[in-house]
Amino acid sequence: MVGLHNSDIKNPTLRWIDQRLPLISLMQNEYAKFPAPRNFNYWWNFGALAMVNLMIMIVTGIVLAMHYTPHTAFAFDSVERIMRDVNYGWLIRYIHANGASMFFIVVYIHMFRGLYYGSYKAPRELLWILGVVILLLMMATAFMGYVLPWGQMSFWGATVITNLFSAIPIVGDAIVTWLWGGFSIDNPTLNRFFSLHYLLPFVIVGVVFLHVVALHITGSNNPLGIEPKGPQDTVPFHPYYTVKDTFGMCVYLMVFAFLVFFAPNYLGHPDNYIPANPLVTPAHIVPEWYFLPFYAILRAVPSKLGGVLLMFASIFVLFLLPWLDTSKVRSARFRPVYKWFFWLLVVWCVILGYCGAKPPEGIYVVLSRLGTIYYFAHFLIILPVLGKLERPLPLPESIAQAVLGGGGRMPAGAVAKPMEKA
């Protein structure tokens, strides 16, 4: 189809552009008029928040990179210089460092939302898979970012994680040498990590774009997990969800700002304010909090290779999730048994995170193993079997009927009802 786009924009200049490059029409169709289910609750805010967070990371990161020096002899000092001598450098760095934590909080909630409401099920399998790709890229980005300030945890965290690859039979050691760019973690490692840390966020932007394209093909899921059947079930995205997302964003910014201004190092590790020293190993090497559940899985297994495989498997199993869950019903609201298992998974993930921060001894090893067993059993055994055995509750006729009709008038806040407790 060749020819000018049929634009309905009034302003002649904008129309002239829109006819040739219909970006304005695109935005209008995909964001303003885009019909969204009318019954989103606040858990649906987190996708927009993740997008905002990504942009905050890129903007602050680019400014940091203007002042940061990727060299083992200067990296630590250059970060401290940013904190002291760059105008508002402390603000930019604390936003970036805490922004990484906020990013993971937001994305983890976003993903558990998907788990609870079955957002990964047909036809949204690819949408979910792209999300898992984003998670993997975020993890790589955050891991390499944490190495940049070149403190003790930067250095030793990088040592532990890159050494995992040495567990691969035969080629493991060669791979580690290749990753390091030498025979130990040193300046070449820091340089490539900086280069990749600058690159990967833009790869994330690309995958986020695909994620949103896929979303706009299938449309959003919703707390009832049934598809909208007509205009009575949806509202235009703007202004209804733009205002709701803006409100959510303000709440998110308050949490974010509290961390940045009043507890900027609360989520960090004090050892990272000690310059990296290859000769002194810290008493406990712990990764950033958002990696702790995976770290616990890694250490739950007595064999190094086994631990590495399970740790990676714990994320890769999410790729298979759309086919592991055999239930046709999406929302846990109508899955009385699944609901319990969902909360069990949440609890175990928190316990795993707690164990990841503790030394690998005694009760923490036992809990890590139980948590690891539950985690995999949840996806590989419980979900496939449960879908066949569980008797779901009857689904409502339509979204409009569930939200507006029957059983008397819903209270004004009903659309925004928070996720009910299991």
Added chain:
Amino acid sequence: MRRLVIAAAAALSLSAVAAPQPALAAEATVAPPAQNWSFGGLFGTFDRASAQRGFQVYKEVCAACHGLRHLSYRHLGVLGFSAAEITAIAAEYKVPDFDDDGQPIERDARPSDRFRSPFANEAAGRAANNGAYPPDLSVIVKARADGANYLYALLTGYGNPPAGMQLGEGMHYNEYFPGHQIAMARPLNDEQVTYADGTANTTSQMSRDLTTFLAWAAEPEMEDRKRMGVKVMLFLLILTGLMYASKRKLWSDLH
């Protein structure tokens, strides 16, 4: 998929039977008691007089072994030292430089120079201290868990080892240092420093002043940060309220 299941099942059964991994010996640490600091809380600011005295303690005692390399002499202006005082303080130190003919010289430090470190490098620091390295103190308060309380507890935590504890050669007992054996001899004793303002020069007072000074050295931005934080939070609070009201109003016609 099947491979995954097999790998998972194999690893799980392995982990269930295997003995626990060798435990890292957790170092004995004692949580430092919480002190009341002028810079604590959401609105805290550094007590200037205390920080100035703390600088004096640092300069007269700790500077013999510990550097403060992230600070410049000019930064002291924030604590209330005058330009003339700062120039005089800087001039007490020599820094390496080159003269107009390119020959290496030592000249008086200027306010713009970084604090002069006592040792040229780590090896020199170790050589002078029985093999132990006195760390730079610029960010020490950020580099220890519960930094300010820990520093105060460390400086006041020297004493005799409990009966039966063998101290290593040249080591000193300290209740709060991890493992209780520290290579640094007790640095502060009562009446060691004479304060011009007549403040009592007890060990605990000097430790308190020094901690205030080093807390400032580690986070010189803290006052600006908290001040800005209060404004940002107030702004966001109002904006959140407005947004919530707008949301309620817009959505009211949908119900």
